[in-house]
Amino acid sequence: MYKRTVLIVDDKEINRKILARMLQDKYGLLFAENGKVALECMHEHADVIAAVLLDVMMPVMNGYEVLEEMRQDEVLSKIPVIATSQRDCDEDELKILEMGAQDFIAKPYKAELIIRRLNNIIKLREKAAMVNKAQKDELTGLYNKQFFLHKVQELLEENSHQKYDLLCVGIERFKLVNDTFGVYYGDKVLKYMAAMMKDIAREVGICGRFGADNFYAVLPYKEYTNESFEPWIRRVENFPIEMDIKIHCGIYAIEDASIPVEAMCDRAQLAADKNRGKYDEYFCVYDDSLRKKLLHEQFIIGNMKPALEEHQFQVYYQPKYDLNTGRVAGAEALVRWIHPEMGMISPGDFIPLFETNGFISQLDEYVWECACRDIRSWRDKGYPPIAISVNVSRADIYNPKLIDNLLALIEKYDIPMKYLHLEITESAYTENPQQIIRVVGRLRELGFLIEMDDFGSGYSSLNMLAEMPVDVLKLDMGFIQTETRKASGKGILSFVISLAKWLNLAVVAEGVEQKEQIDVLRSMDCNYAQGYYYSKPLEKSAFEELIRVSEVAEMICTSRTTLDYTINEKNNEALQDGRVMMIVDDIEVNRAALAATFEKEYVIKEFENGKDAWLYLQENASKVDIILLDLLMPVMDGFQLLEKIRTNHQTRQTPVIVMSQMDETMEQRALKMGADDFVSKPYNALVIKKRVSNVVASYELRKIKHGLVSIHLGKSRREEK
Known part of the structure; x- marks a missing residue:
């Protein structure tokens, strides 16, 4: 064998x-x-x-x-x-x-x-x-991308006299299906879609799946109407799940078989993307307007390198303001393209393209250098020191020279690291969290301040926020504008801000346009805001004049300093709120050590056995935020108490961290019984504080995931701020 x-x-x-x-x-x-x-x-x-x-x-x-x-x-x-x-x-x-x-x-x-x-x-x-x-997608049984392209090419070569359409179908908000119902149900949706695509493509028999939720099929050419798609729209809506499943469809009529099939698919997807979110229009056909968009994109790609060499890209600065004092507290560096013939080219046109073709890294480095040069210039002129945030794209994270390049700029212009903040968009954290943690964690260790940009434009990062190496949470402009308009949303917004404060993160609200939004954010103890209410992005000269005549406040990050919203103030608030921690351990010295560790953050309730702890818990379940539970005790041990906690409807959702001498068998048994984490003795204060923070944050996040709070917004672009 x-x-x-x-x-x-x-x-x-x-x-x-x-x-x-x-x-x-x-x-x-x-x-x-x-x-x-x-x-x-x-x-x-x-x-x-x-x-x-x-x-x-x-x-x-x-x-x-x-x-x-x-x-x-x-x-x-x-x-x-x-x-x-x-x-x-x-x-x-x-x-x-x-x-x-x-x-x-x-x-x-x-x-x-x-x-x-x-x-x-x-x-x-x-x-x-x-x-x-394999030739087939393992989950759905449809052709994978490469084999689909091959089969379509064969079809066109063998049937040159016939006309065909290429159909692209995508699932609206498919990521939310996975996040809300789990991968199992997400896979069921994909299989359901695959079965439908096979029916749609039955005359030709060629259909495939690209990526997570993009499906393609070849159809005989015809004129389409909304009625043509109604059976498929209804079929998708009838999928048995407590959520409305919607699709967006795009069609490319194959007129020139010499065009690469992959380019045909791109055009069909472009049409499908245009149909995204238009629930009264069931499909979109690739037409001349989309062709013009492609030509415009080709113009951008053809001119991007000369534009960089000729300094057509200019850095604008949008100020951030301290919500408590109203003073300027920083700014975000935003890039603008001023073409000598075309004038201002919208960042919405070129940023997504550059992110796709990789040129965004060169543009980012250009912006970083401009920002560092300006910071140096302002310091030399004696202006108040001010922190500038620059964007770090997903492509930059995978550049092995990223850290060296940033450090080289800091050294070249001799500026303190704390004045160059690094913004990393929320979606980057969800794509490859381990890579992000490693690279961004290293940057943070070196002294850079890290901002998570566009938080609220997605969903999955909520589940990893407690583990991400960040100092500042920037709330997405769409999130701010949507949630401050409705009373139900204010609870969500308040929750997210409170969660950020619990994790010692400063909070910046983007896209603030109205005084009512300012009042709501200030009432929720949001730290900073940027948006058109205060200022549009300013040319360098205008921003320089602003900081020259303004009283500038230093931007404070609670994870790095004890100034402004200090840890002690946060702890005092916790005590005022009556946040309760139960410490259950028969050894007095252990209880004392744990109480000393958490006394500034919680009202401590100590118990020397499980029986007394259970009596207290039955009367005060709603007040208890976390239980630290020793496994080995007389009268009623930790296992017995844990079983009672997890089988009682009043206490089953209470976070429990179990403690004992390191024993793999006991650890596994406790975790199977429902303990949220295990800490071995002797205690390490830093470790147990981190475990408690993560477990409590995880429980709060779980409330969102189970429907108490729901966050889903369309994507926003950095250029819209």
């Missing part, structure tokens, strides 16, 4: 022998005593190595260095890695996973656990390889 090969990398011979005994019956084995030898072995046997068991701490080259080398190699980066270490440390595990390892196992080894995890990651890799080679 064929055995998959596993490379064991460990500097200790005894460990290699132990692993060999565990794995030799199921796997072929290779060995390396350090990272350098391991890399040589991988380069030599990359085609047969199914997985690597990699020790973290080794001489010559350690596990971290090996992962870094593998990540930069196109071939080796595809080999799955399980890291091993003597230390069972959350920080070590997080670092290893961020660097690309697929899993982490602490020593001493457990044979069954290692074999199962190896088997899982090997099967996952092999399955991915099979899917990539």
